[in-house]
Amino acid sequence: MQQDIKEAVAAAWAAAWDRGEVEAFDGILHPEYRRLTAGNGNLRDAAYLKQEILDIRAAFPDLVTTVDNLLVDEAEGEAAIFWRSTGTFTHDLPGVPATGNRVETRGSNLLTLRGGLIVSERVTWDRAELLEDLGVPSLRSAFEEPEEVVVDNLSGVPSxxxxxxxxxxxxxxxxxxxxxxxxxxxxxxxxxxxxxxxxxxxxxxxxxxxxxxxxxxxxxxxxxxxxxxxxxxxxxxxxxxxxxxxxxxxxxxxxxxxxxxxxxxxxxxxxxxxxxxxxxxxxxxxxxxxxxxxxxxxxxxxxxxxxxxxxxxxxxx
Ligand SMILES: Cc1cc2nc3c(=O)[nH]c(=O)nc-3n(C[C@H](O)[C@H](O)[C@H](O)COP(=O)(O)O)c2cc1C
CATH class of the missing domain: 2.30.110.10 (Electron Transport, Fmn-binding Protein; Chain A)
Known part of the structure; x- marks a missing residue:
């Protein structure tokens, strides 16, 4: 059983990240799936994850993602993926013009399993290292609207x-x-x-x-x-x-x-x-x-x- 989950995750991961077949995740994600990215605290659903993969693959056409290690503890309902991605920032991301830089980034995802499916995922990756390599070291996120800055007047009403x-x-x-x-x-x-x-x-x-x-x-x-x-x-x-x-x-x-x-x-x-x-x-x-x-x-x-x-x-x- 443990081996089944491992193989299913590895296959879906390769299909989505290496070939853009994001629907492969449908077979391994629980309907209540949520993904939390450490650092920015964003909670995203499966549809968001799929679109994010497609956006990244469009921006980095030569993207290669390698899973270095995939650990599953089914008794605890947990799994961990350690991964690495390499690619050239060739096409613009929303709001971020391409720099042409070739970059490598790595991270780890801690998965919570329910009924053999991934119900939640916590992603940790070295964002600072990646952004530095991209040539946009202080970019908070290529994919989200930065928070609005509100300017208050003396009475506390934005103006x-x-x-x-x-x-x-x-x-x-x-x-x-x-x-x-x-x-x-x-x-x-x-x-x-x-x-x-x-x-x-x-x-x-x-x-x-x-x-x-x-x-x-x-x-x-x-x-x-x-x-x-x-x-x-x-x-x-x-x-x-x-x-x-x-x-x-x-x-x-x-x-x-x-x-x-x-x-x-x-x-x-x-x-x-x-x-x-x-x-x-x-x-x-x-x-x-x-x-x-x-x-x-x-x-x-x-x-x-x-x-x-x-x-x-x-x-x-
Ligand atoms: C005195 C003055 C200061 C300006 N300062 C800025 C500025 O700091 N940043 C900015 O983006 N635009 C500033 N602008 C507006 C741009 O010069 C203007 O939007 C320009 O048409 C942009 O041209 P472009 O779209 O061909 O790049 C300023 C305009 C003036 C007259």
Whole structure:
């Protein structure tokens, strides 16, 4: 009997993970089957598991999954699977553009059996290791919506207007964040979400909306460029805040050592290697390590409450 369960689980596992025949799980899963993933605490049913396998196989077409060990203790109604998967992140997962990285991940599933079927499953796997290999080390989950961030005003009632009012009081410069897409074309957008994270190591961050056309090329890039706009580049900001098909047609630019476009006439420019890609609901936060810097003595453009100002004649306090 024990041998039967073992063989059935091994066969279903191979059919689903190696050949995409997810209905093979129907023969080994109890109607009340639930799957708990340690770390994120998600409880999923059989339909979710099957779709997740199909999504992963679509994203990793060369996926090979090996069961290293399969232990069954039928008296206790328990079993354990120790597995390893290898594949190349070739096609996008929902909300996560493919990085082309080849990865190996491993984990273990502890199964509870009822009437010879799997009624519950607890999955433990080294998510951090996999995500690091994927090139998306801080991604919480490729398959779920990240939790919504609620911003409260002082009375405790959520309010976007309160946050807008707060943001309007924060005076920033304006940058143009750039990269090169798959076809070698320069891409970029205006962004004032730039911040310096640390000087040693030299880390910077920028937040880019997932719906922008620049987002996906940026996500796939190893490096990005960040240009601080000078007062003479007010029109350039307009171009890079637009959806113009070729934003670089009217501007002079040159390539940084790793190819990122740097705009002539900027107050300062850097190129940085993308180290982390944090997904929030609407934006990706890129944390990057600066590898190249160029500065001029041009005055930087100021952005305050939706308007632009020159920084040349500021009154020092
Ligand atoms: C001053 C200013 C700051 C902006 N900051 C950001 C930002 O930090 N992140 C972002 O995703 N979009 C930002 N935008 C909006 C983008 O520039 C805009 O959506 C642009 O059309 C995107 O172009 P794309 O879809 O071709 O990439 C900003 C726009 C302006 C004018």
């Amino acid at each position: 976007i207007d309160a946050l807008k009012g707060f943001n309007r009081q924060f005076i920033t410069g304006v940058t143009v964040v750039t990269t090169i897409d798959d076809e070698g074309r320069p891409r970029g957008l205006a962004a004032n979400s730039y911040a310096s994270v640390s000087l040693d190591p030299p880390l910077v961050l920028v937040c880019v909306q997932k719906t922008t056309s620049t987002h996906d090329p940026l996500f796939k890039s190893s490096h990005l460029g960040i240009n601080i706009m000078s007062t003479g580049q007010r029109d350039t900001v307009g171009v890079f805040a637009s959806k113009a098909p070729d934003k670089f047609a009217e501007v002079e630019w040159h390539r940084a050592p790793h190819g990122s476009p740097l705009l002539e006439g900027s107050a300062a420019s850097i190129e940085a290697e993308i180290k982390e890609r944090f997904l929030t609901k609407t934006h990706t936060v890129f944390i990057s390590k600066v590898t190249h810097a160029e500065a001029s003595d041009l005055d930087a453009l100021i952005y305050k409450g939706g308007k632009f100002y020159a920084s040349g004649d500021l009154e020092q306090l």
